[in-house]
Amino acid sequence: MSYRTGKSFAARMDDLAELTSIPQLTSRLAQDHQRRRHLRWPSMIALGLATIGFGLTIILPDRVFIGTTLLLVGEGIALFLTWFGPVKPWGTTRGVDERDRALRRDAYFAALIAATGIAVLGLIGMAGLALLQGWNRWIVIVEMGMLAFYLILLCLIVPTLYVSWTTRPIEDQ
Amino acid sequence: MDIHNRIALFRAERGTSRRELADAVGVNPQTIGYLERGDYKPSLELAMKIAAFFDVAVEHLFSFQPFQSVAVALRRADAAE
Numbered sequence: 413m414s415y416r417t418g419k420s421f422a423a424r425m426d427d428l429a430e431l432t433s434i435p436q437l438t439s440r441l442a443q444d445h446q447r448r449r450h451l452r453w454p455s456m457i458a459l460g461l462a463t464i465g466f467g468l469t470i471i472l473p474d475r476v477f478i479g480t481t482l483l484l485v486g487e488g489i490a491l492f493l494t495w496f497g498p499v500k501p502w503g504t505t506r507g508v509d510e511r512d513r514a515l516r517r518d519a520y521f522a523a524l525i526a527a528t529g530i531a532v533l534g535l536i537g538m539a540g541l542a543l544l545q546g547w548n549r550w551i552v553i554v555e556m557g558m559l560a561f562y563l564i565l566l567c568l569i570v571p572t573l574y575v576s577w578t579t580r581p582i583e584d585q
Numbered sequence: 586m587d588i589h590n591r592i593a594l595f596r597a598e599r600g601t602s603r604r605e606l607a608d609a610v611g612v613n614p615q616t617i618g619y620l621e622r623g624d625y626k627p628s629l630e631l632a633m634k635i636a637a638f639f640d641v642a643v644e645h646l647f648s649f650q651p652f653q654s655v656a657v658a659l660r661r662a663d664a665a666e
Contacts, residue, residue, distance in 0.1 A: 448615075507613065509611065509612040509613050509616050510612065510616075510627075510628050510630075510631060511612065511613070511615075511616040511619060511625050512613070512616075514625075579619075579624065580622075580624065582615050582618035582619055582622070583618070
């Protein structure tokens with residue numbers, strides 16, 4: 413507890429977080445008046461870019477810059493889409509009703525399945541490629557990092573992708 | 586199993602907007618739209634809240650069987666008389 417401000421360390425950290433405007437943005441996006449959009453093609457583009465990027469890092473392990481750039485572009489788009497997509501963010505309850513919760517549960521379950529499957533296949537594939545192509549220790553570390561980035565992307569984009577393609581947008585009254 | 590409903594009919598009859606109904610039962614207006622279109626099955630709690638809002642029994646609003654159209658219901662009522 414600070415004697416000057418009378419605020420605890422946690423409260424001061426909260427104030428710092430408020431200064432970034434991210435909590436306010438998250439709260440506003442979770443409100444029911446915030447229009448949530450079906451982002452079918454943007455999410456496909458983000459996933460496609462990242463997949464091509466990840467593939468390039470594997471095909472060209474000595475020139476990972478090209479693949480990494482595409483992967484990061486895909487990841488940036490995916491992060492942006494989660495703010496406006498049909499799935500409301502985890503951890504917020506404001507403006508979230510029972511349908512939102514059901515949708516969120518199904519969407520993140522789909523993401524969990526996708527990420528788990530790719531993680532298992534990726535680890536086996538990496539081990540195989542490292543043996544077959546004689547990757548050195550540095551390349552293996554970099555490729556593992558790329559796989560981790562790709563898995564993060566899946567967790568970000570699959571919920572939006574899944575809900576955008578499995579539900580139809582509702583027209584405004 | 587599909588659950589059919591007559592929310593849109595009751596709402597039109599009362600002149601209630603989706604937002605008004607949504608606010609009354611504590612959901613988002615989009616959820617009412619998805620319910621009306623049959624794309625979402627409500628919880629028992631939500632179904633009872635909607636029925637209470639319209640002051641009717643739940644089975645008047647929701648059914649496993651498709652509801653007959655208003656025209657058919659009127660024709661049958663006329664024939665019965």
